[in-house]
Amino acid sequence: MVNLTINGQAVQVENSFTILQAAEQMGISLPTFCHDKRLTGHGACRICVVEVKGARSLMTACTVPVSEGMMVETHSPSVIEARKEILRLMIENHPLDCLTCAKAGACKLQDYCFEYDVKEGGYQGAKKNYPIDDSNPFFYLDRNKCILCGRCVRVDNELQCTGAINYNQRGFNTHIGIPYERDFEASTCVSCGNCVSACPVGALMPKSDVKFRQWEVRTVKTTCAYCGVGCQLELKVKGNKVVGAEPVETEPNDGLLCVKGKFGYRFLDHPDRLKTPLIRKDGKLAEASWEEAYRTIAGKMLEIKEQHGPDAMGTFTSARCTNEENYLMQKLFRAVAGTNNVDHCARL
Numbered sequence: 001m002v003n004l005t006i007n008g009q010a011v012q013v014e015n016s017f018t019i020l021q022a023a024e025q026m027g028i029s030l031p032t033f034c035h036d037k038r039l040t041g042h043g044a045c046r047i048c049v050v051e052v053k054g055a056r057s058l059m060t061a062c063t064v065p066v067s068e069g070m071m072v073e074t075h076s077p078s079v080i081e082a083r084k085e086i087l088r089l090m091i092e093n094h095p096l097d098c099l100t101c102a103k104a105g106a107c108k109l110q111d112y113c114f115e116y117d118v119k120e121g122g123y124q125g126a127k128k129n130y131p132i133d134d135s136n137p138f139f140y141l142d143r144n145k146c147i148l149c150g151r152c153v154r155v156d157n158e159l160q161c162t163g164a165i166n167y168n169q170r171g172f173n174t175h176i177g178i179p180y181e182r183d184f185e186a187s188t189c190v191s192c193g194n195c196v197s198a199c200p201v202g203a204l205m206p207k208s209d210v211k212f213r214q215w216e217v218r219t220v221k222t223t224c225a226y227c228g229v230g231c232q233l234e235l236k237v238k239g240n241k242v243v244g245a246e247p248v249e250t251e252p253n254d255g256l257l258c259v260k261g262k263f264g265y266r267f268l269d270h271p272d273r274l275k276t277p278l279i280r281k282d283g284k285l286a287e288a289s290w291e292e293a294y295r296t297i298a299g300k301m302l303e304i305k306e307q308h309g310p311d312a313m314g315t316f317t318s319a320r321c322t323n324e325e326n327y328l329m330q331k332l333f334r335a336v337a338g339t340n341n342v343d344h345c346a347r348l
C-alpha cells in the first residue's frame with residue numbers, strides 16, 4: 001500500500017494504482033478522453049493532467065503511478081487553465097454543430113467545454129476538411145469531429161484485435177484511417193462497432209433510421225439473444241422502439257460486442273417477426289395461445305412415441321438460446337421422450 005495526499009486529503013491505495021485510480025477511489029472526478037480502464041494508461045489527450053508537488057510540469061493522472069508521500073492537486077488554478085487550453089485546441093478544429101449533432105447529450109467534449117466554460121478556440125488557424133466515410137453499412141466516420149484521443153484505435157487493435165484502423169500521416173494531417181487511405185468497406189473491419197462504442201465524441205456514429213437525442217432515450221440492460229455466450233448490453237429505447245445498443249463492461253463480454261449484438265436489433269420491429277405460436281389448422285397456420293401450443297406439442301409427442309417409437313422424433317435447438325435452455329431441451333428429449341436425436345442450428 002502507498003500513502004499519498006490528494007487535494008489535502010490523505011489516502012492509502014494499492015501501489016499499482018495510478019493517480020487517476022486513486023482519485024476515483026476518493027470520489028474525485030477527473031476528465032478523460034483517451035482513458036479506458038481495460039487498457040494501460042495512454043495519456044494521449046492530456047485532459048486528465050494534475051499538479052504533483054516537486055514535478056517540473058503537470059502530469060497525466062491516467063499514466064503516472066502513485067508513490068509514497070506524493071502530494072497531488074487535481075483542480076489547482078494551473079491545472080484548470082491547462083485543461084481549458086487543451087479544450088480550446090480541440091474545438092479550434094472541431095465543428096461546433098452541437099445543435100444538430102446526434103452525439104449531443106453524450107459527448108464528452110461538449111460536457112467538458114460546459115464544465116470549464118470554453119466556447120471557442122480563438123486561434124483562427126487552418127481547418128480540417130475530410131470527407132465523411134459512410135461506406136460501412138452500420139456506422140460512419142466523420143474525421144472532422146475526431147479529437148485524436150486514440151480510444152478507437154486501441155480498442156480495435158488491443159481488445160477486438162482486428163487491426164482495421166490506425167493513425168495515418170503525422171502532425172496537423174494526422175487522422176484516423178484505413179491503411180492506404182481506403183474506406184471501411186475495403187478494410188479488414190468486421191463491423192463489430194466497438195470503436196463506435198468507444199468514441200467519446202461524434203466522430204464514429206451508428207447509422208440510425210430514427211432521429212433521437214440522448215436524453216430522449218432510456219436504457220434497458222439485457223442479454224444479447226444472438227448466441228449462447230450471454231453478452232450483456234444496454235438497449236436504447238425511445239418510446240416503445242429500440243433505437244440503439246451499447247455494450248456493458250461486465251462478464252462475459254467486458255464492454256465488447258459483435259456486429260449482431262451492436263447493430264442487429266432491428267428485427268424486433270420487423271413486420272415478419274412471429275409474436276405468437278402458430279398451429280396448422282385445415283392446412284393453414286393460425287395464431288394460437290401458448291397453452292394451446294404446449295398441449296398440441298405434448299399430445300403429438302406422445303402420439304408419435306406410442307405409434308412409431310421414440311426415434312421417430314427429434315429436436316432441433318437454437319444457438320440463440322442460452323446454454324442452459326439448450327441443455328434442458330436435450331434433456332427433455334433424451335430422458336423423457338427417450339431419443340438421442342438432438343441437433344443444433346449452429347452445426348449448419
